Structures are given as C-alpha cells and as structure tokens.
Amino acid sequence: MPQLTVVVPAYNESDVLMVFHRRLSKVLDSLSLDCDVLYVDDGSKDDTWSIIEKLVADDPRTGAIKLSRNFGKEAAMTAGLDHVTADAAVVIDSDLQDPPELIPALVEQWRAGFDVVYATRSAREGETGFKRFTAAAFYRSMNQLSDTAIPRDTGDFRLLSRRALDALAQLRERQRFMKGLFSWIGYRQTAVRYLREPRQAGTTKWNYWRLAQLAIEGITSFSTAPLRLATWVGIASAGLAFVYGFIVLIRALFYGDAVRGYPTLMLVILFLGGVQLLALGVIGEYLGRNYAESKRRPLYFIEEQRQPRQLH
Ligand code: UDP
Numbered sequence: 678m679p680q681l682t683v684v685v686p687a688y689n690e691s692d693v694l695m696v697f698h699r700r701l702s703k704v705l706d707s708l709s710l711d712c713d714v715l716y717v718d719d720g721s722k723d724d725t726w727s728i729i730e731k732l733v734a735d736d737p738r739t740g741a742i743k744l745s746r747n748f749g750k751e752a753a754m755t756a757g758l759d760h761v762t763a764d765a766a767v768v769i770d771s772d773l774q775d776p777p778e779l780i781p782a783l784v785e786q787w788r789a790g791f792d793v794v795y796a797t798r799s800a801r802e803g804e805t806g807f808k809r810f811t812a813a814a815f816y817r818s819m820n821q822l823s824d825t826a827i828p829r830d831t832g833d834f835r836l837l838s839r840r841a842l843d844a845l846a847q848l849r850e851r852q853r854f855m856k857g858l859f860s861w862i863g864y865r866q867t868a869v870r871y872l873r874e875p876r877q878a879g880t881t882k883w884n885y886w887r888l889a890q891l892a893i894e895g896i897t898s899f900s901t902a903p904l905r906l907a908t909w910v911g912i913a914s915a916g917l918a919f920v921y922g923f924i925v926l927i928r929a930l931f932y933g934d935a936v937r938g939y940p941t942l943m944l945v946i947l948f949l950g951g952v953q954l955l956a957l958g959v960i961g962e963y964l965g966r967n968y969a970e971s972k973r974r975p976l977y978f979i980e981e982q983r984q985p986r987q988l989h
C-alpha cells in the first residue's frame with residue numbers, strides 16, 4: 678500500500694491539538710493508504726509538547742519532533758518534511774483552518790499523477806476586510822514582480838509526491854518562503870478548492886508586522902525587481918531634474934536671478950535624498966539576505982524525537 682505522512686507544524690496549539698488529531702484520524706482511517714502523522718513542535722511555550730507526547734502514546738501511527746526553540750513555521754515545516762520517508766506528504770495547519778477532510782481529494786489528484794497538489798481557498802471567513810485586501814495586494818505584486826508564479830489564495834496546505842519532496846530537500850536556503858519554493862520546484866502541479874474556516878481556537882501567530890516581513894521575504898527571495906526600482910526612480914528623477922534645470926537656466930538668462938529658489942532647492946535636495954535612501958534600503962534588504970545566507974547555519978535543531986510505534 679502507498680505510504681502517506683501528514684506533517685503538522687504546531688506552535689502553542691494546546692487548545693486545538695486534541696480536536697485536530699481526532700478529526701485527522703477519522704480522515705486517515707477512511708483512506709486506503711498506509712498513513713502516519715508527524716507533529717513538529719516549533720518550540721511551543723504552552724503544553725503543546727506534552728499533548729503531542731500523549732497523542733504519540735495513544736496512537737501508534739503518530740510520531741513527533743520537538744525543535745530546540747521557535748524557528749518559525751517555515752523551518753518547522755522543513756524539519757517535518759525532511760523526516761518524511763513515505764511516498765508522499767501532506768502539510769497541514771494544526772488550527773483546523775485547513776480541513777483534514779480535504780486530504781482524500783488531494784490524494785486523489787496525487788494518484789492521478791500530480792506531484793504538488795495545493796489547496797486553494799475560495800473564501801476567507803473570519804478574516805477582516807483589511808487582511809483580505811493586503812493578502813490580495815501581496816499575491817498580485819508578487820506575481821507581477823517575480824518569475825515564479827505563486828498561486829493565489831494558497832496556504833501551505835498541500836500534498837507533495839516523493840520526487841517533489843526530494844527536490845524540496847535540496848533547497849537549503851535560509852530565507853524560506855515555502856509557498857515560493859513549492860512552486861519553484863516545478864513538476865506537475867494542480868489545485869483543489871475548498872472553503873477556509875476561521876481559526877478553531879487559540880490565536881494567530883501572524884500579526885501584521887510578521888505578515889509584512891513574510892511579504893518582503895517572499896518578494897526579495899524570488900525577485901530582483903526591487904533592485905531595478907532604484908534604477909528606474911533614479912532615471913526618472915534625473916530626467917525631471919534635467920528639465921527643471923533647463924527651465925531655471927532659461928529664466929536666469931532672460932530675467933536675471935535674485936535670491937529666489939530656496940524652496941525649489943530644498944525640494945530637490947529632499948527628493949533626491951529620499952530616493953537615495955530608498956535605493957540604499959532596497960540594496961540593504963538584499964545584502965542582509967546575502968549575509969544570512971552566507972553563514973550557512975542549519976535551518977533548525979531537534980531537541981527530542983518520537984518515532985511512530987507502527988512503522989511502515
Ligand atoms: N506555526 C509554527 N511556528 C510558528 C508559527 C506558527 O509552527 O512560529 C504553526 C501553527 O501552529 C499553525 C500553523 O503554523 O499550525 C499556522 O499558524 P497560524 O494559524 O498562526 O497562521 P495563519 O493561519 O494565520 O496563517
């Protein structure tokens with residue numbers, strides 16, 4: 678029987694884990710696959726790990742990894758996927774926003790020959806208009822700027838075939854924008870639509886600040902367009918300065934010049950200063966990434982590991 682591992686990153690999810698596991702188990706029972714579950718505790722500060730240990734003790738097909746600290750969801754997913762030995766893996770959030778009931782539909786597409794089957798949400802219930810707007814703006818600019826198309830309204834909930842997993846395992850960059858990496862590897866990809874539910878319990882770990890950081894990370898790790906932005910703004914402002922300089926020259930020739938021009942002088946200085954700072958910021962963003970990358974640090978450390986008692 679083909680094997681499937683469900684990877685579940687969890688950070689401070691003690692409120693939902695039990696419910697989640699019950700719902701997931703029911704779905705896995707219905708599949709004619711050799712399934713197991715791999716929880717990744719991303720350095721939770723509540724009793725997530727003790728709940729996971731209990732789940733491992735109660736359910737023989739459950740395994741777990743505990744990271745040495747909170748490394749962030751992208752690293753937690755990577756840790757989980759690195760440990761998958763099955764023929765395919767599903768990544769799913771533990772807060773029940775990704776319905777486990779969709780897994781059979783993902784599996785069906787995998788059996789039809791697809792390597793990456795991602796779940797695309799049709800609605801964003803329980804999310805504010807502002808979050809929906811910023812999300813839409815992000816996907817739009819991301820796809821405009823980058824050569825790697827990121828599917829819209831797609832989270833990390835997806836199924837990966839063995840060769841997709843092997844490909845992903847070779848991408849060890851630190852700036853892990855997983856949605857981008859998933860689509861960058863290529864192979865046969867397809868989508869399954871579903872209705873995204875509001876979070877079941879607990880709170881989201883993504884405030885707007887972290888989301889903004891993720892967006893910058895997504896754009897800078899998949900596109901160098903912002904570097905070109907500096908060039909274009911430079912060319913535009915130089916062009917304007919030339920035209921204006923010409924006007925000033927003509928006026929001085931015909932009318933002479935008193936000590937006027939202080940406001941325009943300030944305007945030009947401030948404008949150019951702003952443009953230069955912007956360009957420096959953009960370069961700095963890439964330089965910082967380069968610096969983090971060049972240290973070649975491991976992506977995560979494992980503190981404890983539990984094998985499922987019932988191995989493939
Ligand atoms: N998560 C994680 N590490 C983190 C933050 C989140 O492993 O540092 C997990 C979290 O437990 C959940 C999933 O990633 O299973 C998605 O997190 P969340 O629900 O906060 O994000 P959202 O649904 O708002 O995108």
Ligand code: MG
Pocket residue numbers: 770772774876881
């Ligand atoms: Mg969530």
